[in-house]
Amino acid sequence: MAQTAKKDEKQYQLYRDALNLFAEYGYKKTTVADVADRLGMTKGNIYFYVKNKKELYHRTIHWALTQWQDHVRSAVAGQTTxxxxxxxxxxxxxxxxxGNKVFRRLLIRDPEIFTLDRxxxxFPEANRAARQIIRDILDQGIREGAFTVRDPEAATEYLFSIYMMFLIQTFVYLDKKDFRRIFASALALNLGGLSSPRPPKETSHDRCHVKGP
Amino acid sequence: MAQTAKKDEKQYQLYRDALNLFAEYGYKKTTVADVADRLGMTKGNIYFYVKNKKELYHRTIHWALTQWQDHVRSAVAGQTTxxxxxxxxxxxxxxxxxGNKVFRRLLIRDPEIFTLDRxxxxFPEANRAARQIIRDILDQGIREGAFTVRDPEAATEYLFSIYMMFLIQTFVYLDKKDFRRIFASALALNLGGLSSPRPPKETSHDRCHVKGP
DNA sequence: AATTGAACAAATGACCTAAAAGTTCAATTT
DNA sequence: AAATTGAACTTTTAGGTCATTTGTTCAATT
Structure with a gap:
């Protein structure tokens, strides 16, 4: 049941415009009539595209999450190890x-888009996909001998939680103060751990490859 | 201005009884009269010990946090490395x-006792002390050559956030399902990192002590 | 110093109502 | 047929009133 190209195009406009309005005013203060106005239609017609306001909101955010994930996936594909x-x-x-002001505003209006509570x-579907990105990298690292992970499933869950935690602290609670600094610490700790020894160089590649005692 | 021993004892009872009531009924549903009743006094007398209900609540929880921290500190003192x-x-x-049912109930009634938002x-005072426990261990590890940490302040902040995250996920959101499993993963990752090599043994001590390439 | 109890002040919940917003759909346009 | 309209309809919400509960004060008492 393929949609018409025209409907696809309209849907894109719908999500884009709705996203901007929801980000600016929040879910409650944005009326269905507001969205219709922005698109140059009447509110009744919105119901041709979505079954109610709640679905409009959910689809809009899901669409935004999908765009973001595509960006991450292509960045990952640009690397090899x-x-x-x-x-x-x-x-x-x-x-x-x-770098995305609209998305940041949206998060402030609706802080529970990101939650640590499963x-x-x-957006379990989007977050399942996000976990999969992590998992694929872990699996590759294990396969190639670069990572030592006892329980990849648990590690994925843990790393996903840390990622959520960073998003919440930085973009929901706006604890940006030392964001980059703590982010760097987190990456170093996750890749290398607390334990010595490790040469005091950052570039994470050339590592001691001696087997344990 | 030392308090009398009698007042100290009464304060202990006050916090203990208030804690139980707040945990059972939550802040709103617990009346000042309830607390007074439990202590066998009248509500007016509560105001001899605290200046208002809000302060009673805050002092009560702070007291509970302090007890908990003493427990952790003595567990840490029981180890050497x-x-x-x-x-x-x-x-x-x-x-x-x-293992503390009352505390767990309290957290469910007031999930924002623990927050990732500074x-x-x-309870910034209690949490500053909690960070200090982490920091002291990191510093010892660095001093003794067991840990390699580039930026101990940032690492402390990061580890404290992870600790908060675990508390929230496990005892606020009751995501206990794989708690122990992910907890183990987290400990392993924080001590050893993702990166190979590491012998497939858990006990975290006997580690490769060869300097980098 | 610690406690009481009555008096007072503040907060809450229940109820009401008008306005606003969400939703439906038969008719109309593209 | 797909897309859109606009009016009718339903549901939700914001605001106001009011009785009741709860929090707070304080002069008197132990």
Missing amino acids: APDRFNAMAEAALGYIE DRDR | APDRFNAMAEAALGYIE DRDR
Whole structure:
């Protein structure tokens, strides 16, 4: 049941315009009539595209999350080794929002878009895909011998939580003060751990490859 | 201005009883008269000990946090090496709440006791002390050559956030499902990092001590 | 110093109502 | 047929009133 190209185009406009309005005024203060006005139609016609306001909101945000994820995936694809991909993923994921004012506003209006509570996750599909990006990099690293991970599933869950935590602290709570500095610490810790020894160089590649005692 | 021993004792009772009531009914549903009744006094007399209900609540929780921290500190003191202390701290901090039904109830009634948002932290003093516990272990580990940490202040902040995250996920959101499993992953990752090489043994001590290339 | 109890002040919840916003749909346009 | 309109309809919300509960004060008492 393929949609018409025209409907696809209209839907794109709908999500884009709705996103801007929801980001500016929040869910409650944005009326269906506001969205219709912005698109040059009447509010009744919105219901030709979505079944109600709630669905409009949800689809709009899901669409925004999807765009963001595509950006991350292409950044990851631009690297080859697992550690490089890990860094690229982290940088792309956080950097994208850093540079996206509309998305940041949206998060302030609706801080629960990102949550650490799986039961209250309103975008489980998008977040499953996000976990998969992490998981793929871990698996590659293990396969190629660059990473040592005992329980990849648990590690993925843990890393995803840290990623959520960073998003929430930085873009919801606006604790940006030392964002980059703590982010760097987090990357170093996740790649190398607390434990010595490690040469005091950052570039994460040339590492001691001696087997344990 | 030393208080009388009698007043100290009454204060202890006050906090203990108030804690139980707040945990059972929450802040709103617990009346000042309820607390007074439990202590066998009249509500007017509560105001001899605290200046208002809000202060009673805050002091009560602060007292509970302090007790918890004392427990963690003594668990840490029971170990000697930094990695052992790190593990002991993590286990004591999470384990204490795991076994404390009243505290867990309180968290469900008032989920914002723990927050990732420094601006909304109602117990900054207690949390500063908690960070200090982490920091002291990191410093010891660095001093003794067991840990390699480029920026201890940022690392402390990061580790404290992870600790908060675990508390929130496990005891506020009740995502206990894989708590222990992910907790183990987190400890392993923080001590050893993702990167190979590391012998496939868990006990975190006997590690490769060869200097980098 | 610690406690009481009555008096007073502030906060809450229930109820009401008018306005605003969400939703439907038969008719109309593209 | 797909897309759109606009009026009718339903649901939600914001604001106001009011009785009741709860929080707070304080002069008197132990």
